[in-house]
Each structure stands twice: as C-alpha cells, then as structure tokens.
Amino acid sequence: MTDKLAAEEQFTEAYHLPPGMQRHEALEQAARVADAADHQQLAVSCRVALIRSCYDLGRYDLMLAPFAWCTAAEKRGPEDFGRWESHTFDWCHKWIANGLRRDPRFSLAQLNAVVDQFADRYRKHGFSQQPVHGVRATLALHVGDDAAYREHLTKFLALDRGPMSDCEACVVEDQATHLSRLGRHAEAVALAEPVLRQDTTCSTQPQGILTALLPAFIALGDHERASNAHLVACRLIKDDKLANYLNTHLEFCATAGHVARGVDLLSGNLHRVHHSPSPAEAMDFAAAAALLLSRVPAHVEFEVPQADGVTTRTLDAAELRAELEESALALAKRFDERNGTSAVGDGVRETLLRPDTEHVPLAVPVLTPADVVEEPDGLDLASDPVELAERANTAFDAGDFVTGSRLLRSLPADMDALLPDALAAQLMAKRLTAGASRIPREQLLAGFADVVDQLADAGEADLANRYRARLSVWRLPEDGLEASTAVAQECLAEADVNGTPITAVLARLVLAELLDHAHEHEPAAFLIAEARAQAEAEAPKLVARVRVDHAEHLARRQDLTGALVAVGEVLADELPESVRFDGLRIKLRLETVLGQGEPAMRTAETLVARASRYPGRWRAEAQRLRAITVEELGLEATHLGELREAVAACREFGGEAHTAQACYSLSGGYLKTGRLVEAAETLEEALRLVQSAGVEAELGLQVRFRLGQTCAQLGENQAALRHLTISLEHIGPDEHWQRAVALDALANARRRLDQLVESSHTYAEAARFWTLIDQPGEAAGSWVEAANVLPAGQSTEGLAALAQAEHLLPGIDDVGGRTHIAARIAAIRAFLHAQAGEYDLAIEQNALAEQAAIDLEDAGWQAFLVARGGRFRLRAGDAPAAETAARRAAELIGDETPTEVVAEVVSVLEDALAELDRPTGTDPLVRALTARLDG
Numbered sequence: 017m018t019d020k021l022a023a024e025e026q027f028t029e030a031y032h033l034p035p036g037m038q039r040h041e042a043l044e045q046a047a048r049v050a051d052a053a054d055h056q057q058l059a060v061s062c063r064v065a066l067i068r069s070c071y072d073l074g075r076y077d078l079m080l081a082p083f084a085w086c087t088a089a090e091k092r093g094p095e096d097f098g099r100w101e102s103h104t105f106d107w108c109h110k111w112i113a114n115g116l117r118r119d120p121r122f123s124l125a126q127l128n129a130v131v132d133q134f135a136d137r138y139r140k141h142g143f144s145q146q147p148v149h150g151v152r153a154t155l156a157l158h159v160g161d162d163a164a165y166r167e168h169l170t171k172f173l174a175l176d177r178g179p180m181s182d183c184e185a186c187v188v189e190d191q192a193t194h195l196s197r198l199g200r201h202a203e204a205v206a207l208a209e210p211v212l213r214q215d216t217t218c219s220t221q222p223q224g225i226l227t228a229l230l231p232a233f234i235a236l237g238d239h240e241r242a243s244n245a246h247l248v249a250c251r252l253i254k255d256d257k258l259a260n261y262l263n264t265h266l267e268f269c270a271t272a273g274h275v276a277r278g279v280d281l282l283s284g285n286l287h288r289v290h291h292s293p294s295p296a297e298a299m300d301f302a303a304a305a306a307l308l309l310s311r312v313p314a315h316v317e318f319e320v321p322q323a324d325g326v327t328t329r330t331l332d333a334a335e336l337r338a339e340l341e342e343s344a345l346a347l348a349k350r351f352d353e354r355n356g357t358s359a360v361g362d363g364v365r366e367t368l369l370r371p372d373t374e375h376v377p378l379a380v381p382v383l384t385p386a387d388v389v390e391e392p393d394g395l396d397l398a399s400d401p402v403e404l405a406e407r408a409n410t411a412f413d414a415g416d417f418v419t420g421s422r423l424l425r426s427l428p429a430d431m432d433a434l435l436p437d438a439l440a441a442q443l444m445a446k447r448l449t450a451g452a453s454r455i456p457r458e459q460l461l462a463g464f465a466d467v468v469d470q471l472a473d474a475g476e477a478d479l480a481n482r483y484r485a486r487l488s489v490w491r492l493p494e495d496g497l498e499a500s501t502a503v504a505q506e507c508l509a510e511a512d513v514n515g516t517p518i519t520a521v522l523a524r525l526v527l528a529e530l531l532d533h534a535h536e537h538e539p540a541a542f543l544i545a546e547a548r549a550q551a552e553a554e555a556p557k558l559v560a561r562v563r564v565d566h567a568e569h570l571a572r573r574q575d576l577t578g579a580l581v582a583v584g585e586v587l588a589d590e591l592p593e594s595v596r597f598d599g600l601r602i603k604l605r606l607e608t609v610l611g612q613g614e615p616a617m618r619t620a621e622t623l624v625a626r627a628s629r630y631p632g633r634w635r636a637e638a639q640r641l642r643a644i645t646v647e648e649l650g651l652e653a654t655h656l657g658e659l660r661e662a663v664a665a666c667r668e669f670g671g672e673a674h675t676a677q678a679c680y681s682l683s684g685g686y687l688k689t690g691r692l693v694e695a696a697e698t699l700e701e702a703l704r705l706v707q708s709a710g711v712e713a714e715l716g717l718q719v720r721f722r723l724g725q726t727c728a729q730l731g732e733n734q735a736a737l738r739h740l741t742i743s744l745e746h747i748g749p750d751e752h753w754q755r756a757v758a759l760d761a762l763a764n765a766r767r768r769l770d771q772l773v774e775s776s777h778t779y780a781e782a783a784r785f786w787t788l789i790d791q792p793g794e795a796a797g798s799w800v801e802a803a804n805v806l807p808a809g810q811s812t813e814g815l816a817a818l819a820q821a822e823h824l825l826p827g828i829d830d831v832g833g834r835t836h837i838a839a840r841i842a843a844i845r846a847f848l849h850a851q852a853g854e855y856d857l858a859i860e861q862n863a864l865a866e867q868a869a870i871d872l873e874d875a876g877w878q879a880f881l882v883a884r885g886g887r888f889r890l891r892a893g894d895a896p897a898a899e900t901a902a903r904r905a906a907e908l909i910g911d912e913t914p915t916e917v918v919a920e921v922v923s924v925l926e927d928a929l930a931e932l933d934r935p936t937g938t939d940p941l942v943r944a945l946t947a948r949l950d951g
Contacts (some may be wrong), residue, residue, distance in 0.1 A: 019053040027058055031065055035072040043069055047082075057096045058090055064101045074293025078116025078931050083112050106141065106180055109134040113151045117158055118296035120350040124159070131155060144178025145171070150190055154374055157197075158351075160359025169194050182528070185211050185221040193228040201232035223252040227261040230268055239376045243273075247379060247693045250281070251730070260297050262288075263304035267367065270308040273375035277309045283318060289340070299360075300345035302340040303367040306474060309337035310368075372873040375514045379694035380679060380687065380701045381664040401431050402439065409442045412449070421450045421632050435912060438479070441470035445483060454671045456710070461491060481510050482519040485526045491534070501530045517554035521547045525565045532572040537604065544569055560586060560595045568602050580606045597627065601641060608645045617655075620645050624661075636670030643681040652685035659685045663698075672709035676702040679717055683726075692730050699723040717746045721758060728765050736765040756785035760798060776802045792827035796837045799824070803844050811848040832872070839868030843881065846888070855892035859885055861907060879908035880917045886924040895931035902928055906941055918945055 018158060026049050030042035045064035063082040070079035086105050097105065114133045116122045135148045149171040156164035173191055181187055188211045195204035203794035208225050216222065226245040233242035246268055253261050258794040262285055269278025279748035282305055314334035321328050331339070344364050351360040395783030404427050411420035424446050429807075432440045445467045449458060455463070464487050471480035485507035488500045495503075508523040515523075524547035544566050551558040563586045570579035580603065587599045600623040606618035620642035627638035643662035646655045659682040666675040679702035686695035700717045706712050740762040747754045759782035766775035779802035786795035799821035803814040818841050846861035862885045869878040886901030902925035909918055922945045926936045936942050 020058070023049045023053045023055050027065075029470065035069070038074065040066065040069040040073060052402045056093060057098070060086065060096045060101050063089070064104045064108075067111070068104060071115075074297065074412065075113060076294060077119055077121070079108075079112055079115060083108065105144070106137065109137055109178070110147050110151065113309065114154065115294070116740070117155055120295055120354045122354075125482060127155065138180060138420070143180040144175055145157070146187075146260070147181050148173035148179055149175065150187075153194065154190075157194075158359065159355040160357040160362075161625075165173065169198075172291065182214065182683060183218045183221075185214075185216045185218050185225060188222070188229045190211065192225060192232070196228065196232040196235075199235075201235045204232045205229060205236065205238075212380055214951045222612055223249040223261055227264045230264055234268075234272065234373050234376060237374070239374070240269075242376050243378050244274050244620040244691075244693065246376075250480065251693060251696070251732075254284070260300060263300045266304040268376075269841055270304075270311050271370055271372045273372070274378060275308065275311045277378070279312060279316065279851060282308060286318060287321045289320055291321070291325070295347050295350070299344050299351070299364065302344035303349070303364045306337050306340040306344060307367055307370055309333050309340065312337075321756040341550070343367070345400075356946075377660070379697035380658045380682075381689075382667055401427055401819070405435055405439050405443050408446055408910045411437070412446050417888055420446060421630070424450055438471060438474035438475075438476045441467050441474060441476070442479065444470070454633075461487070461494070464490065478511070478515045478519050481507050481515055483521075485511075485523045489526055489529055492530070497530065497534055501527070501534065502531050517550055518558065521551045521555050521558050521562065524550075528565070529572075532569055537569075537573040540569055540573075557592075560589065561598075564595055564599050564602065565943050567599070571602065571606060576606055576610055580610070593626070593630075597623070597638070600626070601637075602771055604641055604645060606648070608648050611649075613649050613651070613833075616645050616649065620658075624658075633669055636666045636668070636674060638669065639665040640674050640678055643678050647681040647684055653680065653688035656682075656685040656689065669751070672705040673711045673715070676705035676711070676715055676719070678707065680715065683722060687722075687726065696726045696732075697732060699726060713746075717743055720746075721761070724765070725761055728761070728768065731768075733765055733768040737762070737769060740765050752788045756782050756789070756791070756794065756798075759785065760801075763798075763801065763805075772805050772807045773810075775805045780820075783820065787824075792824040793833050793837070794831065796821040796824040796828065800837060800840050800844065804840075808851060811852045814848045815845065818848075835868055835871055839865050839872065839877075842868065846884070850888050855888050858888045859892070863889060875908050875910060876913045876917055879905045880920060881911060881922050882908065883917070883921045886928065887920075889927055890931065895928050898924060899928040899932065903941060906945065909945075915949065919949060922946060922949065 023046065027046040029042075030039060030046045033039035033042055044063055047059060047066065049063050063085050066082040067079055067086070067686050070076065070224055072080070090105070113127075113131045116127055116130055131148075131151060135145065138145060138148055144320050149168045151711070153165055153168035153172050155164075156168060169297050172194075177184065177187055182190075188208050192204040192208045195207065206812070208229055212222055212225055218224075226249040228928070230242060230245045230249075233239075233245055235479070243450045246265060250265055253265075257532070258664065262281065263336070266278055266281060269275060269281065285301075288298070292301055312333040314332060316333045318331055318333070319328045320336065321329055324549040326749065334719065344367075345361065348361040348364040352358050404423055408420045408423035408427070411423060424443070427443070427604040432443055435443065445464065448455065448463045448467070464483060468480050468484045468487065471477075471483065488495075488503040488507065492500045504523065504527040508520070511520040511523045524543045528540040528543040528547070531543070532539070544562065548559065548562045548566070551562050554885060564583065565580045566582035567586065569578075570582055573680070583599050583603045587596065587603065591599065600619060604616060604619045604623060607619055624638045624642055638664035639658075643659050646652055646658060652659060657711040662678040663682050665677065666678045670678075679698045683698040685696045686698060697887060699719055699722055703716070703723060705721055706716045720739045724736045727733070727739060729737035740758060744758045744762060747758055749755075759778050763775045763782060765776035766772075766778060781799045783795045783798035783802065786792075786798060799817050803817035806814045806817075821837065822841055825834055825838055828837065842861045842865035845866060846858045849855070849858035849861060862881055866878055866881040866885065869875075869881055882901055882905035886898040889895075889901060890898035902921055905921045909921065922942060925939070925942055925945075929936045929939060929942070
C-alpha cells in the first residue's frame, strides 16, 4: 500500500469516529500523515474536517489554525478543494466570525478583520449578505454599538436567505432572539410561528426557536405557550452537554416560580462550571446559574465537578452563587476590556439582578401565594400551652378536627415535654392524625402504638383502649383480618366493662367495620344499631358519626342506593366539619361508582370548597378525591384545571403517595388533550414520588407503563424501552391481560429502535397471552405485527406467524375487524413471497388483499396494493401487465390519497414504460401525477 493510500485510510477511520476530542485528535494525526505523504487534496480534506470538529466541540479557539491553513492553501491551489471542501470552507467563515467573538483573547481588530474577510468572500462568490448582517448585528450588540446593531439587524431581517445561510429554522431563531431582546415580542412570535408548524431535520430545532421565544411568551402573558416552550425544549436539550440553551431555562426557573426544577437542571449541568466550551458560554452559564441560586436556600448543597474532571467539591448554594457571580463578572470585565465598552458587564449585571416575572404554571403545578387561603379569624389562641393542648384534645374528641388542627399548629412539638404525660400522649396522637398523609406508614403505626403505651402508663386506660381499637383497623394490612378482629373484640369488651360511653361507641364502630371486611354484615349491622342507641343515650355528639358509619356499612354490603340515601339524610343536618367531610367523601364515592357523573362532580365541588377553607391534609384529601372521581368518570380532558389543583394541593399539604396518584390522574388529562410532553413530565414526577414514598408496588406499575407509552409517542424510544421493560418485570405471570398489553407496547418500542427480531418475538409472546384470555382479534393482530416487523430474509418465520394469525380469524366476531386482519395477512404474505422471488404467489396474495381493501372501502390502500401488484409483475418480467396495473392504480387516486402512494404509482409506471422502451417524460399520466407531487 502506498503512503497516500495509507493516509486516506487513516483519514477515513478518523472521520467516521463519533464527535469528540478523540475524533479531533485522530483528524489532527491524519492531517500530519497527509502532509508527510505530500497528499495535498487529502490534507485539505483533513483541515476542513478539523474545522467542523472544532464547531462540534464548540472550541473556536482550536478552529483558527486549520482555518488559517485552508486560507493559505486555497490561495496556493484552489484546485485542491473539492465540492465538499469548498462548500464547507465557505460555510465555516460564519462559524469563525461568530466564534472568535466568544473569546476575549482575540482582539477587536482580529474580530473585525475576520468579519470583513467573511463579508468579502460572500460578496465575491455572489452569496446573500444575510448571514453577514446577522454576524455584524450580534457583534455590534456585543460591543454596545446600538446604532450599528439596529442597522445590521434591519438588513438581517429584510434580506432573503441564500445558499450560505443557516437553515430556515435557525435563521428564525436568531431573528426572534433579537426581536425579543428589543421588546418586539409579538413580532418575534409571528415570525417564528409558521416555522414551528413545519417539520425540520435540524438537530437544534425546535428547541432553539422555543428557547428564543420563551421571554416573548412571558412578556405577552401567554403562560400556556411559555410553559410548553420550556418543557419541550428542556426535554430536547437534557442530554446535550454543550448547547447554551440551558441558560435561558435556568433564568426562567429562577424568575417564573420554579426554583426546585431549576435546581434539578443545574445539578445535572454542573460540569459547565469548569468545562464550558468558551469563555462566553462560561460567563453566560455562570450568570444564569447565579441568578437561580439567589432564590435557593443558602444551605442547599451541590457536588461540583472540578477542573480535573475527576474530583468534586461540595458547595452550599451561597458559596456556589458567590463563586459563579465572581466568575461571570470577571469574564465580563475581560470582554469589556477587549471591546473598550461596558456592554458585556452591563448585560451580566442585568441578568444577576433580574426580577421575578408572573408565575408560569408548568405541567406539574405548585401552589402559589395567591392559592393559599387564609384561615378564618375568631379562634382565641391562649398563651398557656396546657390550656391550648386541652382545647385541641377537646376539639378532636368532639369531631372538630379543623379547630383541633389549628390549635395544634399553635403548639410547637418541642413543648410536649412540658405537658402532663397523658396530655402529651394525646397531643402526640393528634399530631399523627393531622399529619397522617405525610408520615411513612411504618412510622405512623409505631407512633400510635407508642401513644397506647404512654396513655396506659399515665393511667389513662380508657383512652389507651380507644386508640388500641382504632389501631386494630389501621394495622389490618399488617396483622390480617383475624388478628385485627380479635384485638377489636378485646377493646369492646374492655370498654363495656371499664370504659366511657364514647369509647364503647367508637369500639363498636371499629368492630363493625372489621366484620364487614369479613362479610359478616348482620353482626356488623347489630353493632352499629347498638352504637347509635348508646350514642343517643350517653354520647349525643357521636350520633352523626354513627349515622355516617351506618351509611358506609350499607355501601360495604353493596346496598349502594340505600347508602346514598342514608348519607344524604345525614348531610341535611348540622354537623361537625369532620363528620361532614366524611359524609361528603362517602357520597362522592357512591355517586362515582353508580356512574352519576353530574351529581358526583357537584359533590366534589362542595367537598373541595369546604375543605379549601382550611389549609392542611383535608384540603389535599378533598382535591385527591375529586381527581379520582374525574379519572374514573373519564372526564380528564374537560377537567384539567381541577386535576392541576389536586396536584398542587397534594404537593403542599398531602404526602408523596397522594401527590403521585394526583399526578397520574393529571397525566391522563394531558394525554386526552394531546399534550404529550406535559404528560411525560407529570408521569416522571409521579414516578419519582412513588419511589421516594416506597409505594412502587401499588402505583409504580401504572405510572411506568403509561410513561413508557408516552415516551414512545414522543419518539423517546430508549426511555420507552426502559420503562416498558421494567413494567413487564413487575407484572405477575398469571396477569395475562396486563402482560399482553405490556408486551405489545414493548414490541412496538423495540420496533422503533430497529430491534426487529426482538420486536417480532415480543409480539409473538403478546399473541400467546391474548390467546390465553380468549381475545382472538388482539392475538391475531399481534401475530400479524410479528410477521410484519421481521427484517428481510426471514420470510419463513414471517409466513409461520401469519399462519397463526389466520388460524384465529374464525373466532373474531367483528366482521370489519376480521376483514381488516385478513387483508393485512394477505398483503404481508404477498410481500414475503415477493422477497423470496415467488412472484406468482405474491400476485395471488396481493389480489386477495386488494379485494379486502375494496370490501373495507379503503381506496387509498387499494391504490397502493394495485401499484404494488404492478411492481411484482414488473419483477416477474411482465412489463405490459405492470403498466396496466399502474394506470388502474392511478384511477383510484383521490384528493385524500397519501403522497407516498401517488409516488409509488408514478414509480411503477415510469419503470414499466422504461422497460418497454417508451418515453416517460411525455406520458400524460406521468406528467399529471408528477405535477401533483411537485405541488
């Protein structure tokens, strides 16, 4: 092998490495080898590739050497530049003109010289000056020359794009950024909207435009679009370790009420503290991060990667903020010294002092100060802690949990030690009751067990017995029905002999509930009747509580209508607030189960309205119950506002498990309204909460499965595969329906990742589970997909899967569904036979599929099948029949026929005519269909 061939091979290997410093160093080595071999054309290719590598790395300081080399080489021998090299070298003049501005080591004179060279080159080659004016406008803004900035921006906006302009979306991103900076927010949005509606292949879009428009949306008060812009852009840049779009989103989180989210973003990008690609990026990141940290409590800690890329240093928010502010201002000073103005420093100081905007709600809402309802006045809070504790206990015992909780909040927990032992134990019980949704279950149960022991030790046997009875129900999942019932029976016996009427009534209600769980409804009814008689005679304040429990007893024995009547009668009376809350809760559940949508939503509104007057777990619980009702009635799309309120209330006043459930309900609303990004964000938060709360077994499967499906719809295929795989691992082998659904979803995710053989096997496994639960239509559909997804060369396996699907057809009752599956079987069989060169069989099966398309009245699919039949005939050597088929397919084309079908018809017709040695350009049908495609 010659030296030149060896050099070419080395360049090819280096060129095809993934972007990064390893590739850059390999290209540098290839350039030296090309020089040594005196291979001038290859040396040019190496340097041009190096320039592109510098751009990918964001290292414009490294770009200068290969750029200067190419400039000299072009003067020596322009013939050494091929088409790709010439185009890339023309293009990179924009990069270096913009890039050197970002490093204060390069003088203003050098910058101006590079920009002038850039402008002269584009003028000489006849390129549009639009990108030149874009660069000049940015440079003028950088140095603070307002007149020049406005002059060049006007031209940048006015001139048309040319062959050296960035893609349309990137140009619009730059223009919208400038317009928004000047306060021309409506113009920025109007300019960008048409481009946002288009598809783009640019790797920096649409996140670039959305980031540029974020300040404009906020300034215009369009909070919904601001939220969407932030969420969509963040999902697209979350794995980008270089893009500077992050800075805008850190500023948004700092000023729009999402500091916690900002901390999460910052924590994932702390490598930028010491490893930003240029001084300008380092400065902008430092300023945005310092702004965010100005809203973060000083004690919050961050692990900051150090300059060596190995070690980390722990800094609290105050320390990190101080370092970043100092860094941003120091870098700004260097730029200003280079420029001879104060423009850069002024911009950094403006960022550091940026005020808050209006709160912009995101997918996962939080309570804002405006949402917090002040507690009603009129409650005298005495200064004596013993008196306050006694009043709190009295309120709780009377069923007035709201007043009791307010009194409880006025007593610091560290004062309990100053109270009498019995009173301290009762206060502990009240604290556990009030904070139940926020306390881990194991800790909650242990706390109540301690209360029982402390009350007994303090000589309060009756109270200890009362809490022991209640604890028997709470411990039902841990102890089982038999053991819990035995404890409740002991408590009732003790209450009847030595207890107060209050304890005797409450113990009967507890035992009745446990008997209902054992389906011993008659003894339970007898106990409730006894409890009511005793309450009426000796504890009248508990009568309403007994009546509510009676309604719940009727519901537990499936007398739903009777339960609804009973609870309605109770709610018609004057009641303590806590009893009314329970009554409304039961009524809401009954109306929901009975499918009484409008009454249920009215009850939910009443429940939320009453509970919202009092901050605390009642507010969160009421919102959560309404969210469950909305979800079970399938009303998520029309009640998004209520679902968002539920999440906000649960985050503020409820526990992690309840918040996760509310997030799951909200995600359903987002999905039903096509807001996929918000659904994914909400489900990710639900998953985090589920894991933190330790309730993954109860809710994690639902959350992960829905998240996996949502990620698949968003094209986030690796995430979809991960979540769906974990979901499947948590589904039991006997849960056939759940496994079938999960396997179908997992197979689709594997298909999207081109794991075609694995996808086919997964579809086949899904089909087997569908068969186990007697769902022949679903099973046949999965077998069809198992065949359809197989890569070329596996026709035997595909035909076997189709045979399985065909075997299931007689069991499908739905005629339309059966016809559709039969059509797909025939269509895929035709394709597989054609792959194997069996064109007679392919044509036969294709005809069966075409007849099914006729039966289904699907003209577009019929046109495709007829054209494909022509393709098969062409491959079989029958060009006249292929032409006939193509012309017949053209007759089936209508206004709604997909473009790809029209293109296939044209392709078959042109190939048939070419095979027959007849002209294609003059054929009227070819010309008409081509004109349609061009249009």
